[in-house]
Amino acid sequence: MSVLVYTESEEGKFKKTAFEVASYAKGVADMLGTEVTAVSFGAQSAGDLGNYGVSKLLKVNDEKLQKFNAKAYADALKQAAQKEGAKVIVLSQSANAKYLAPILAVQLEAGYASNVVALPEGTEPLQVKRTAFTNKAFSFTTMSTDVKIIGLSKNAFGLKESQTETTEEDFSPSLTEGDFAVNVVSVDKAADKVTIADAEIVVSGGRGMKGPENWGMLEELAETLGAATACSKPVSDMGWRPHSEHVGQTGKPVAANLYIAVGISGAIQHLAGVSASKTKVVINNDPEAPFFKAADYGVVGDAFEIVPKLTEKLKEFKANNA
Amino acid sequence: MKILVCISHVPDTTSKINFSEGDTKFDTAGVQFVINPNDEFGLTRAMWFKEKQGASVDVVNVGGAETEPTLRKALAIGADNAIRVNTPATDGIYVAKQLAKVAQDGGYDLIIAGRESIDYNGGMVPGMLAELIGANFVNTCIGLEVEGTEATVIREIDGGKETLKTSLPLVVGAQKGIVQESDLRIPNMRGIMQARKKPLNVVEGVEAGTHSKAVKFEKPQPKGDIKLIDPDNLDELVNLLHNEAKVI
Numbered sequence A: 001m002s003v004l005v006y007t008e009s010e011e012g013k014f015k016k017t018a019f020e021v022a023s024y025a026k027g028v029a030d031m032l033g034t035e036v037t038a039v040s041f042g043a044q045s046a047g048d049l050g051n052y053g054v055s056k057l058l059k060v061n062d063e064k065l066q067k068f069n070a071k072a073y074a075d076a077l078k079q080a081a082q083k084e085g086a087k088v089i090v091l092s093q094s095a096n097a098k099y100l101a102p103i104l105a106v107q108l109e110a111g112y113a114s115n116v117v118a119l120p121e122g123t124e125p126l127q128v129k130r131t132a133f134t135n136k137a138f139s140f141t142t143m144s145t146d147v148k149i150i151g152l153s154k155n156a157f158g159l160k161e162s163q164t165e166t167t168e169e170d171f172s173p174s175l176t177e178g179d180f181a182v183n184v185v186s187v188d189k190a191a192d193k194v195t196i197a198d199a200e201i202v203v204s205g206g207r208g209m210k211g212p213e214n215w216g217m218l219e220e221l222a223e224t225l226g227a228a229t230a231c232s233k234p235v236s237d238m239g240w241r242p243h244s245e246h247v248g249q250t251g252k253p254v255a256a257n258l259y260i261a262v263g264i265s266g267a268i269q270h271l272a273g274v275s276a277s278k279t280k281v282v283i284n285n286d287p288e289a290p291f292f293k294a295a296d297y298g299v300v301g302d303a304f305e306i307v308p309k310l311t312e313k314l315k316e317f318k319a320n321n322a
Numbered sequence B: 001m002k003i004l005v006c007i008s009h010v011p012d013t014t015s016k017i018n019f020s021e022g023d024t025k026f027d028t029a030g031v032q033f034v035i036n037p038n039d040e041f042g043l044t045r046a047m048w049f050k051e052k053q054g055a056s057v058d059v060v061n062v063g064g065a066e067t068e069p070t071l072r073k074a075l076a077i078g079a080d081n082a083i084r085v086n087t088p089a090t091d092g093i094y095v096a097k098q099l100a101k102v103a104q105d106g107g108y109d110l111i112i113a114g115r116e117s118i119d120y121n122g123g124m125v126p127g128m129l130a131e132l133i134g135a136n137f138v139n140t141c142i143g144l145e146v147e148g149t150e151a152t153v154i155r156e157i158d159g160g161k162e163t164l165k166t167s168l169p170l171v172v173g174a175q176k177g178i179v180q181e182s183d184l185r186i187p188n189m190r191g192i193m194q195a196r197k198k199p200l201n202v203v204e205g206v207e208a209g210t211h212s213k214a215v216k217f218e219k220p221q222p223k224g225d226i227k228l229i230d231p232d233n234l235d236e237l238v239n240l241l242h243n244e245a246k247v248i
Ligand SMILES: Cc1cc2nc3c(=O)[nH]c(=O)nc-3n(C[C@H](O)[C@H](O)[C@H](O)COP(=O)(O)OP(=O)(O)OC[C@H]3O[C@@H](n4cnc5c(N)ncnc54)[C@H](O)[C@@H]3O)c2cc1C
Pocket: A205, A206, A207, A208, A209, A231, A232, A233, A234, A235, A246, A247, A248, A249, A250, A251, A262, A263, A264, A265, A266, A267, A268, A269, A270, A273, A283, A284, A285, A286, A289, A301, A302, A303, A304, B013, B037
């Protein structure tokens, strides 16, 4: 028996979310009196995983699994879970993890709770706290199955150091032809851009930005902060920005450390999707805008004056604190 | 091509969310229900296949009689037949097993579900359904073409998108992008009139267990007061973000 954790990597290096799910898995393992086994499809060594409580790393070294494939990865994770006798499997809520989790759940006849935000409240039965109604509420959910899958929301738990000796083992799952019936033919991904899913800081613009030609100042602010850019729904509907930047109830969820909303009124559907962010800043010239009720810090004024000034101040700050 | 679109009946996005019976039940009093937005994007794409490629389009919901107006709306948008599986939508696997039965009985080539429903946000029904019936599956689908039995699917990934090739039978988890917002259709009078006459078949659910249960709900803590910063004193904002919020 162990807690199994799916640790994602990119170009052989663990993503930050891998350390977060590992930290969480360690917390669950402590509650159950067991240890954490991680599965990696890309990383050649455990690296920093040992800092976050991972006792064993299963390295999958199969040519065919170099690139993500939901069905094949689910099959491999199933076999790893069976080999380790895992009763709990922890994964992130990245697009890939959300894609494979339900497949894995059916294969293992496991319960699956998505968008989990805290350590289990109890283990008999296993009860977790998750968001529902797109962040308008929390739901306490119990799972009655022998094996349980927990999808941990980004930034909900954070990193918890726990120095552990990690043993490494090669793992070769047996795969079938059926695992490769869906195949990627091309990928279109900006290599140097911070994504909304991975970003610690998100700079978001609304209709108050007046037009796509004014996004330069938001991009500069984002670049200064190492942030991703996002937008409200009408902004993407009007084609000012790509759909992939649309955040909110019907767009992407944002759970950043810092969310800066510029020229966004704060409609209920927008707020629902971004409210999981830790600190929210609003810049808006209308003091009555609903976002002022949902934010931690606010500046009432014209975005076109405030944003460039704020960027200058932040550049100074960065220079002094480098 | 036979298409099945899964329709979840969810509170309108402007709904205030409240709970009853000691915070154990979602309080539906005064709540307007709509087609789950992700499902509506999927249904709209299905209409395109109907009009351009002669596909037939059925819609299905797992739920009580109260969901029928939502299914009628899907018929008014243009679906041919509706099926309601007469059993409460208890949890993800339970719903997926009900849909699997409908999918197998109907012999569908393509099943379009929403990436997630905006009420319980489980994000699991499409993938479970695919796995249960042995169909191929692509999630977060933002583009879909079918030629014969071959499908080309665009999937949104973190930070971009990828194009995949697969074959039917196929299940996709749809979201905005599979069609644009401007492609969505508001049912017209003729559509609404026709929808009244279209078949809405009620079938009984199959025996199936559940894996999980929402035992209690809670609303988030109200936010503390906002700190307003003078636009001429942005150093203060930088200072607060660094020293108080500790986010830069
Ligand atoms: C079914 C449904 C789903 C939806 N889902 C989403 C969703 O997922 N995400 C989402 O964002 N929306 C969603 N919406 C839309 C939502 O209701 C709002 O219409 C939208 O969020 C408003 O976008 P906005 O804040 O950019 O624009 P507006 O509401 O027009 O706000 C613009 C703001 O900019 C301010 N402003 C103007 N000029 C300046 C200036 N010079 N300087 C500073 N501020 C300025 C104004 O004071 C105003 O507050 C949804 C709606 C529906 C019906």
